[in-house]
Amino acid sequence: xxxPTQQRVWDDLLDxxxxxxxxxxxxxxxxxxxxxxxxxxxxxxxxxxxxTGGPSWIPGRDPAVVLVSKHLLGQVHQCxxxxxxxxxxxxxxxxxxxxxxxxxxxxxxxxxxxxxGRAPFAPGQLVQLAGQRLIDDEHGPAAWLRSASAGELAEAxxxxxxxxxxxxxSFPPIDARWRPRVESRLKVHLxxxxxxxxxxxxxxxxxxxxxxxxxxxxxxxxxRPALGHPADLRWYxxxxxxxxxxxxxxxxxFYLDSGEWRHEDVDExxxxxxxxxxxxxxxRLLELRVAHRSPTESPGPACRWCIDRPLCPSASTDLxxxxxSEQ
Numbered sequence: 001x002x003x004p005t006q007q008r009v010w011d012d013l014l015d016x017x018x019x020x021x022x023x024x025x026x027x028x029x030x031x032x033x034x035x036x037x038x039x040x041x042x043x044x045x046x047x048x049x050x051x052t053g054g055p056s057w058i059p060g061r062d063p064a065v066v067l068v069s070k071h072l073l074g075q076v077h078q079c080x081x082x083x084x085x086x087x088x089x090x091x092x093x094x095x096x097x098x099x100x101x102x103x104x105x106x107x108x109x110x111x112x113x114x115x116x117g118r119a120p121f122a123p124g125q126l127v128q129l130a131g132q133r134l135i136d137d138e139h140g141p142a143a144w145l146r147s148a149s150a151g152e153l154a155e156a157x158x159x160x161x162x163x164x165x166x167x168x169x170s171f172p173p174i175d176a177r178w179r180p181r182v183e184s185r186l187k188v189h190l191x192x193x194x195x196x197x198x199x200x201x202x203x204x205x206x207x208x209x210x211x212x213x214x215x216x217x218x219x220x221x222x223x224r225p226a227l228g229h230p231a232d233l234r235w236y237x238x239x240x241x242x243x244x245x246x247x248x249x250x251x252x253x254f255y256l257d258s259g260e261w262r263h264e265d266v267d268e269x270x271x272x273x274x275x276x277x278x279x280x281x282x283x284r285l286l287e288l289r290v291a292h293r294s295p296t297e298s299p300g301p302a303c304r305w306c307i308d309r310p311l312c313p314s315a316s317t318d319l320x321x322x323x324x325s326e327q
Contacts, residue, residue: 002172003169003170005169005170005259006169006170006171006172007172009170009171009172009261010172013216013250013252013254013261013263014172014205014216020212020213020214020249021212021213021249021265021267022211022212022213023211023212023213023246023247024211024268025211025245027241027247027268027271028241028242028244028245028246028247031238031241031242031271031272031275032188032242034275034279035188035190035242035275035278035279036190036191038275038279038282038283039190039191039195039279039282040190040191042279042282042283042286042287043191043194043195043286045283045286045287045291046286046287046290046291047290065193065194065195065196066194066195066196066282066285066286066289066290067196067198068195068196068197068198068278068281068282068285069197069198069199070199070231070232070235070236072285073231073235073277073278073281073285074228074231074232076281076284076285076288077231077277077280077281077284078228078298078300078302079296079297079298079299079300079302079303079306080284080288080295080296080297080298081295081296081297081298081306081308081312082298082302082303082306082308083288083295084288084295085306085307085308086307088307089307093141093143093144095148095152095155095156097141098141098144098145098148098156099155099156099159099160099163099222100222101134101140101141102127102130102131102134102156102157102159102160103127103130103159103160103163103164103220103222104183104202104220105130105133105134105183106123106126106127106129106130106160106161106163106164107126107163107164107167107182107202107203107220108130108182108183109121109126109129109130109133110126110164110167110168111174111180111182111203112182123161123162123164123165123168124157124161126161126164127157127160127161127164128157130160131145131157159222163220163222163256166256166257166259167220167256169259170254170256170259174205178205178206179205179206179207180203180204180205181201181203181204181205182202182203182204183200183201183202184200184201184204185198185199185200186198186199186200186201186236186239186240186243187239187243188239188242188243195282197239197278198239199235199236199239201217201219201236201240202218202219202220203217203218203219203220204216204217204218204240204248205218206248206249208244208245208246211246212246213246213247213248213249213266214249215240215244215246215247215248215249216248216249216250216251216252217233217236217237217240217248217250217251217252218251218252218253218254218261219232219233219236219251219252219253219254220254220256221253221254221255221256222255222256222257223255223257224255224257225253225255225262229253229262230251230253230262230264231274231277232253233251233252233253233264234251234270234271234273234274234277235274235278236248236251237251237266237270237271237274238271238274238275238278241271247266247271248266249265249266250263250264250265250266251263251264251265251266297312297313297314297315298314299312299314299315299316300316301316303315303316
């Protein structure tokens with residue numbers, strides 16, 4: 001028997017009996033061509049005579065490849081100066097970030113056990129398994145997990161177990177026939193491999209059939225709704241469309257703390273507006289990091305976390321509306 005929230009998810013979000021749209025088979029090709037043309041033009045401009053072209057800004061990666069993620073794209077559209085300030089400080093693992101990673105990894109294991117028919121694990125067991133997987137992965141928060149105090153670990157594991165429990169009582173059991181994909185990586189290469197777009201989908205259900213869109217993409221959130229959440233999902237929709245040739249039919253941000261979600265159905269207008277946002281973001285990133293253009297400043301609630309705020313003449317003085325959590 002389903003809980004009332006599980007039943008709402010089944011009826012209103014998953015909508016298994018609903019109609020699914022058929023897609024123009026040439027759409028993905030036109031989208032890719034537009035991306036290729038705009039990206040190549042941006043690369044030519046920053047490497048034109050009089051500019052000071054330089055390498056990619058991602059440490060430890062091929063310097064000839066410019067890497068673009070949803071996070072970086074969101075940062076450059078939010079405030080260019082804040083993006084560069086964040087890069088100067090560099091990335092640092094925090095308890096909040098690790099809690100989110102533990103929860104997502106545990107939910108990945110949960111979905112795998114549900115769709116395979118194996119005996120269910122308790123949330124705490126799933127989080128312990130997730131922690132071991134992360135400790136074994138040197139590219140993740142392994143160092144933080146090894147050095148954290150007993151209290152820090154207990155809080156992180158408890159918060160992750162709470163998120164898994166909320167996922168369990170919010171979603172109906174996931175059937176293997178839904179083709180579930182959890183933490184699924186997507187990549188698109190442009191301009192002969194000189195630019196790489198990448199993303200990782202929290203949960204995708206379904207699979208395109210011919211030209212019929214039958215995939216639902218879900219972003220699992222442990223915080224409150226934020227303005228950037230729809231743009232993140234549209235980024236995934238574009239990458240999925242270019243990979244498969246058929247877009248997902250629906251996108252949803254699911255907020256585990258409230259058992260609520262916000263969704264939108266995918267159409268051509270949504271994908272073309274995403275192309276414009278992505279190509280503009282790529283152009284800005286190349287101008288900033290390759291041609292070394294001076295950054296613009298865009299004051300707003302996020303100024304409260306910017307390390308350049310004391311020195312920025314445009315920094316917002318109205319910080320009464322904090323930005324929502326992005327987890």
